[in-house]
Amino acid sequence: MSQVLDTPPPTKPTAPAATESPAELAARYGLGVSGARPSLPQYVRQLWARRHFITAFATAKLTAQYSQAKLGQLWQVVNPLLNAAVYxxxxxxLMGTSRGVPDYVPFLVTGVFVWTFTQSSIMAGTRAVSGSLGLVRALHFPRASLPVSYCLQQLQQLLFSMVALAVILLCFGVPVAASWLLxxxxxxxxxxxxxxxxxxxxxxxxxxxxIAQLMPFVLRTWMYTAGVMFSIDHVLAGRDVPSWARLLLEYNPAAVYIDLVRFALIDSFQGSQLPDHxxxxxxxxxxxxxxxxxxxxWKAEETYGRG
Structure with missing residues:
Protein backbone atom coordinates (compact mmCIF):
# COMPACT_ATOMS: atom_id res chain seq x y z
CA MET A 1 0.00 0.00 0.00
CA SER A 2 1.58 3.29 -1.03
CA GLN A 3 1.49 6.26 1.22
CA VAL A 4 0.74 9.57 -0.41
CA LEU A 5 2.30 12.67 1.14
CA ASP A 6 0.16 15.76 0.83
CA THR A 7 2.18 18.91 0.17
CA PRO A 8 0.88 22.19 1.59
CA PRO A 9 -0.53 24.61 -0.92
CA PRO A 10 1.93 27.22 -2.10
CA THR A 11 1.82 30.50 -0.19
CA LYS A 12 2.18 33.94 -1.66
CA PRO A 13 5.63 35.50 -1.03
CA THR A 14 5.53 38.23 1.62
CA ALA A 15 7.13 41.57 0.98
CA PRO A 16 10.28 42.18 3.10
CA ALA A 17 9.76 44.42 6.09
CA ALA A 18 10.70 48.02 5.42
CA THR A 19 14.05 48.82 7.00
CA GLU A 20 14.28 51.82 9.35
CA SER A 21 17.05 54.37 9.21
CA PRO A 22 19.42 54.66 12.20
CA ALA A 23 17.84 58.02 13.07
CA GLU A 24 14.37 56.45 13.16
CA LEU A 25 15.57 53.54 15.30
CA ALA A 26 17.25 55.98 17.70
CA ALA A 27 14.07 58.03 17.92
CA ARG A 28 11.98 54.91 18.59
CA TYR A 29 14.16 53.79 21.50
CA GLY A 30 14.94 57.24 22.85
CA LEU A 31 18.63 57.15 22.00
CA GLY A 32 20.87 60.14 21.29
CA VAL A 33 24.33 60.80 19.94
CA SER A 34 26.97 60.25 22.62
CA GLY A 35 28.67 63.53 23.52
CA ALA A 36 26.43 65.62 21.29
CA ARG A 37 26.27 69.32 22.04
CA PRO A 38 23.02 70.27 23.80
CA SER A 39 21.08 73.37 22.91
CA LEU A 40 22.19 76.57 24.58
CA PRO A 41 19.22 76.80 27.02
CA GLN A 42 19.66 73.12 27.91
CA TYR A 43 23.38 73.68 28.44
CA VAL A 44 22.67 76.56 30.82
CA ARG A 45 20.28 74.33 32.79
CA GLN A 46 22.88 71.56 32.95
CA LEU A 47 25.51 73.99 34.20
CA TRP A 48 23.15 75.34 36.88
CA ALA A 49 22.36 71.79 37.98
CA ARG A 50 26.11 71.24 38.54
CA ARG A 51 26.50 74.39 40.68
CA HIS A 52 27.24 72.34 43.83
CA PHE A 53 29.90 70.36 41.95
CA ILE A 54 31.46 73.62 40.69
CA THR A 55 31.62 75.08 44.20
CA ALA A 56 32.95 71.89 45.78
CA PHE A 57 35.55 71.45 43.02
CA ALA A 58 36.77 75.05 43.43
CA THR A 59 37.01 74.72 47.23
CA ALA A 60 38.85 71.39 46.96
CA LYS A 61 41.37 72.82 44.47
CA LEU A 62 41.95 75.83 46.71
CA THR A 63 42.48 73.64 49.79
CA ALA A 64 44.87 71.31 47.96
CA GLN A 65 46.85 74.14 46.34
CA TYR A 66 49.12 74.74 49.35
CA SER A 67 48.55 71.47 51.23
CA GLN A 68 52.23 70.52 50.96
CA ALA A 69 53.54 73.92 52.14
CA LYS A 70 54.32 74.51 55.81
CA LEU A 71 52.56 77.87 55.84
CA GLY A 72 49.55 76.27 54.15
CA GLN A 73 46.77 78.64 53.18
CA LEU A 74 48.76 81.66 54.39
CA TRP A 75 50.47 81.62 50.99
CA GLN A 76 47.20 82.85 49.51
CA VAL A 77 47.95 86.19 51.19
CA VAL A 78 51.76 86.06 51.30
CA ASN A 79 52.21 85.60 47.53
CA PRO A 80 50.41 88.79 46.42
CA LEU A 81 51.95 90.71 49.33
CA LEU A 82 55.45 89.70 48.19
CA ASN A 83 54.59 90.78 44.64
CA ALA A 84 53.37 94.12 45.97
CA ALA A 85 56.61 94.56 47.95
CA VAL A 86 58.72 93.92 44.83
CA TYR A 87 56.63 96.32 42.74
CA LEU A 94 63.46 103.30 42.11
CA MET A 95 61.23 104.61 39.32
CA GLY A 96 59.34 107.15 41.43
CA THR A 97 55.80 106.29 40.32
CA SER A 98 54.65 106.89 43.89
CA ARG A 99 55.22 110.66 43.53
CA GLY A 100 51.95 112.53 43.37
CA VAL A 101 49.86 109.46 44.28
CA PRO A 102 48.30 109.72 47.77
CA ASP A 103 48.15 106.51 49.84
CA TYR A 104 50.49 104.83 47.38
CA VAL A 105 50.94 101.61 49.37
CA PRO A 106 47.17 100.93 49.63
CA PHE A 107 46.88 102.05 45.99
CA LEU A 108 49.57 99.56 44.91
CA VAL A 109 48.42 96.62 47.04
CA THR A 110 44.83 97.01 45.84
CA GLY A 111 46.00 97.01 42.24
CA VAL A 112 48.17 93.94 42.74
CA PHE A 113 45.43 91.93 44.48
CA VAL A 114 42.74 92.78 41.92
CA TRP A 115 45.05 92.21 38.96
CA THR A 116 46.17 88.84 40.39
CA PHE A 117 42.52 87.78 40.37
CA THR A 118 42.25 88.39 36.62
CA GLN A 119 45.70 87.02 35.81
CA SER A 120 45.25 83.78 37.78
CA SER A 121 41.73 83.21 36.45
CA ILE A 122 42.85 83.47 32.82
CA MET A 123 45.94 81.31 33.36
CA ALA A 124 43.89 78.64 35.13
CA GLY A 125 41.22 78.83 32.43
CA THR A 126 43.81 78.27 29.70
CA ARG A 127 44.67 74.88 31.23
CA ALA A 128 41.14 74.06 32.45
CA VAL A 129 40.34 71.48 29.76
CA SER A 130 43.79 70.42 28.59
CA GLY A 131 44.93 69.86 32.19
CA SER A 132 41.81 67.87 33.17
CA LEU A 133 41.56 65.36 30.32
CA GLY A 134 41.21 62.42 32.70
CA LEU A 135 38.15 63.99 34.30
CA VAL A 136 36.73 65.13 30.95
CA ARG A 137 37.01 61.66 29.40
CA ALA A 138 35.76 59.78 32.47
CA LEU A 139 32.64 61.76 33.40
CA HIS A 140 29.79 63.39 31.54
CA PHE A 141 29.17 66.97 32.66
CA PRO A 142 29.04 70.41 31.02
CA ARG A 143 32.69 71.24 30.34
CA ALA A 144 32.14 74.92 31.15
CA SER A 145 32.08 73.76 34.77
CA LEU A 146 35.87 73.58 34.67
CA PRO A 147 36.83 77.18 33.72
CA VAL A 148 34.01 78.54 35.90
CA SER A 149 35.20 76.52 38.90
CA TYR A 150 38.79 77.69 38.41
CA CYS A 151 37.61 81.31 38.35
CA LEU A 152 35.56 80.67 41.48
CA GLN A 153 38.68 79.26 43.12
CA GLN A 154 40.56 82.49 42.33
CA LEU A 155 37.66 84.55 43.69
CA GLN A 156 37.80 82.61 46.96
CA GLN A 157 41.52 83.25 47.11
CA LEU A 158 40.96 86.96 46.49
CA LEU A 159 38.51 87.12 49.40
CA PHE A 160 41.26 85.80 51.71
CA SER A 161 43.56 88.51 50.34
CA MET A 162 40.90 91.16 50.94
CA VAL A 163 41.15 90.52 54.68
CA ALA A 164 44.87 91.36 54.54
CA LEU A 165 44.11 94.36 52.33
CA ALA A 166 41.64 95.70 54.89
CA VAL A 167 44.32 95.46 57.59
CA ILE A 168 46.81 97.31 55.35
CA LEU A 169 44.28 100.06 54.63
CA LEU A 170 43.61 100.55 58.34
CA CYS A 171 47.34 100.57 59.16
CA PHE A 172 47.90 103.36 56.62
CA GLY A 173 45.07 105.47 58.00
CA VAL A 174 42.38 104.70 55.42
CA PRO A 175 39.08 104.71 57.36
CA VAL A 176 36.28 102.19 56.98
CA ALA A 177 33.50 103.73 54.87
CA ALA A 178 30.17 102.76 53.38
CA SER A 179 31.80 102.93 49.95
CA TRP A 180 33.62 99.69 50.79
CA LEU A 181 30.36 97.90 49.92
CA LEU A 182 30.93 98.89 46.28
CA ILE A 211 49.19 78.67 24.20
CA ALA A 212 49.67 78.20 27.96
CA GLN A 213 53.40 78.86 27.47
CA LEU A 214 52.69 82.16 25.70
CA MET A 215 50.07 83.51 28.10
CA PRO A 216 52.48 84.68 30.87
CA PHE A 217 54.10 87.10 28.41
CA VAL A 218 50.73 88.35 27.15
CA LEU A 219 49.44 88.86 30.69
CA ARG A 220 52.63 90.59 31.79
CA THR A 221 52.29 93.06 28.92
CA TRP A 222 48.65 93.60 29.82
CA MET A 223 49.59 94.25 33.45
CA TYR A 224 51.99 97.04 32.50
CA THR A 225 49.17 98.86 30.68
CA ALA A 226 46.53 98.33 33.39
CA GLY A 227 47.78 100.87 35.92
CA VAL A 228 48.63 98.28 38.57
CA MET A 229 51.79 100.09 39.71
CA PHE A 230 50.94 103.65 38.63
CA SER A 231 48.01 106.01 38.28
CA ILE A 232 46.90 106.19 34.64
CA ASP A 233 45.22 109.53 35.31
CA HIS A 234 48.43 110.92 36.85
CA VAL A 235 50.63 109.62 34.01
CA LEU A 236 48.39 111.03 31.26
CA ALA A 237 47.99 114.44 32.92
CA GLY A 238 49.74 117.16 30.91
CA ARG A 239 51.04 114.77 28.26
CA ASP A 240 50.38 114.95 24.54
CA VAL A 241 49.01 111.42 24.14
CA PRO A 242 46.97 110.41 21.07
CA SER A 243 43.28 110.16 21.87
CA TRP A 244 43.10 106.50 20.82
CA ALA A 245 45.97 105.58 23.17
CA ARG A 246 44.30 107.47 26.03
CA LEU A 247 41.04 105.60 25.42
CA LEU A 248 42.83 102.24 25.32
CA LEU A 249 44.51 102.93 28.65
CA GLU A 250 41.46 104.35 30.40
CA TYR A 251 38.97 101.74 29.17
CA ASN A 252 41.30 98.77 29.49
CA PRO A 253 39.00 96.26 31.29
CA ALA A 254 41.65 95.31 33.85
CA ALA A 255 42.23 98.99 34.65
CA VAL A 256 38.48 99.62 34.93
CA TYR A 257 37.96 96.92 37.57
CA ILE A 258 41.11 97.89 39.48
CA ASP A 259 40.04 101.54 39.58
CA LEU A 260 36.52 100.64 40.74
CA VAL A 261 37.92 98.73 43.72
CA ARG A 262 40.35 101.56 44.48
CA PHE A 263 37.50 104.05 44.33
CA ALA A 264 35.49 101.89 46.74
CA LEU A 265 38.27 101.36 49.29
CA ILE A 266 40.66 104.32 49.19
CA ASP A 267 39.38 107.69 50.34
CA SER A 268 41.94 109.69 48.37
CA PHE A 269 41.09 107.99 45.07
CA GLN A 270 38.46 110.35 43.69
CA GLY A 271 35.75 109.87 41.10
CA SER A 272 37.52 112.37 38.85
CA GLN A 273 40.23 109.75 38.30
CA LEU A 274 37.71 107.32 36.82
CA PRO A 275 36.80 107.27 33.11
CA ASP A 276 33.38 108.53 32.11
CA HIS A 277 30.44 106.16 32.67
CA TRP A 298 29.65 75.99 24.20
CA LYS A 299 30.00 75.80 20.42
CA ALA A 300 32.91 73.34 20.81
CA GLU A 301 31.40 71.35 23.69
CA GLU A 302 31.37 68.03 21.83
CA THR A 303 35.08 68.26 20.88
CA TYR A 304 36.62 68.55 24.35
CA GLY A 305 38.66 65.52 25.38
CA ARG A 306 38.61 63.90 21.95
CA GLY A 307 41.53 63.07 19.74
Missing part, protein backbone atom coordinates in the same frame (compact mmCIF):
# COMPACT_ATOMS: atom_id res chain seq x y z
CA UNK A 88 56.88 98.97 45.46
CA UNK A 89 60.67 98.69 45.50
CA UNK A 90 61.05 98.82 41.72
CA UNK A 91 58.28 101.20 40.69
CA UNK A 92 57.54 103.18 43.84
CA UNK A 93 61.10 103.74 45.07
CA UNK A 183 33.58 96.17 46.01
CA UNK A 184 30.74 93.61 45.90
CA UNK A 185 29.29 94.69 42.51
CA UNK A 186 32.78 95.55 41.23
CA UNK A 187 34.13 92.07 41.97
CA UNK A 188 30.93 90.43 40.69
CA UNK A 189 31.39 92.17 37.33
CA UNK A 190 35.08 91.32 37.31
CA UNK A 191 34.29 87.66 38.04
CA UNK A 192 31.90 87.56 35.06
CA UNK A 193 34.55 89.16 32.85
CA UNK A 194 37.27 86.77 34.07
CA UNK A 195 35.06 83.71 33.60
CA UNK A 196 34.22 84.74 30.03
CA UNK A 197 37.86 85.25 29.06
CA UNK A 198 38.80 82.02 30.86
CA UNK A 199 36.24 80.08 28.77
CA UNK A 200 37.64 81.58 25.57
CA UNK A 201 41.15 80.58 26.58
CA UNK A 202 39.95 77.13 27.75
CA UNK A 203 38.66 76.37 24.24
CA UNK A 204 41.83 77.72 22.62
CA UNK A 205 44.01 75.86 25.13
CA UNK A 206 42.12 72.59 24.56
CA UNK A 207 43.00 72.71 20.87
CA UNK A 208 46.46 74.30 21.20
CA UNK A 209 48.00 73.48 24.61
CA UNK A 210 51.16 75.43 23.74
CA UNK A 278 32.78 103.71 34.39
CA UNK A 279 30.05 101.44 35.79
CA UNK A 280 28.42 101.15 32.37
CA UNK A 281 31.84 100.31 30.90
CA UNK A 282 32.46 97.68 33.59
CA UNK A 283 29.04 96.14 32.93
CA UNK A 284 29.62 96.21 29.18
CA UNK A 285 32.96 94.40 29.47
CA UNK A 286 31.40 91.82 31.82
CA UNK A 287 28.49 91.09 29.48
CA UNK A 288 30.63 91.05 26.35
CA UNK A 289 33.22 88.68 27.80
CA UNK A 290 30.85 86.62 29.95
CA UNK A 291 28.11 85.92 27.39
CA UNK A 292 30.41 85.90 24.37
CA UNK A 293 32.94 83.63 26.06
CA UNK A 294 30.22 81.25 27.24
CA UNK A 295 28.71 80.88 23.74
CA UNK A 296 32.17 80.51 22.18
CA UNK A 297 33.04 77.72 24.63
Missing amino acids: YLIFGV IVPALALQFMFNAGVAMVMARVGAKTPD VWAVALGWALLAGIGGFIYF
